[in-house]
Amino acid sequence: MLITGVTPGRTMLEARVQGISARIEIAVVPVAASVAVVAGKGQRAQAGRALAQPVMVQVLSRGGRPMDGVPVRFAAEPASTEETALTDAAGRAESTWTLADRPGRQRLTVVVAGLDSVVTVTAEADPVPANTRLVLASPVGGAPRELARRVRWS
Secondary structure (H helix, E strand, O other): OOOOOOOOEEEEEEEEEOOEEEEEEEEEOOOEEEEEEEEOOOEEEEOOOEOOOOEEEEEEEOOOOEOOOOEEEEEEEOOOEEEEEEOOOOOEEEEOOEOOOOOEEEEEEEEEOOOOOOEEEEEEEEOOHHHOOOOOOOOOOHHHHHHHHHOOOO
């Protein structure tokens, strides 16, 4: 006899054969099978600022159903910050991502316990005056030297 669980929950199973019976409690527990980004990809913001839109993911079971109450870990690099959120009834969890103070491409790794794969979201951090440095190259010839004399540093 093969029994297949269809929906999460608990039940009692009773079997009788030639006057002998046994009862056992059965628990059907959904298992996460996939995680996908549903919102917040491909954004950009100034370095050190939060992105305009939260990054949202959805976790589905092996049967393709949304999973409620699953912990999802969002880990930002290079900022080395982490946040954990639980999925809602639609299987969705979100994180407001604040970019690190340095400009350039940054990554947010999304991890769901029990899955052997992760999802990575990237965002571009635009430079701001606080993380931008202007360096005057050593003058070669007369033009750069003239330019250096005319530039006023405040």
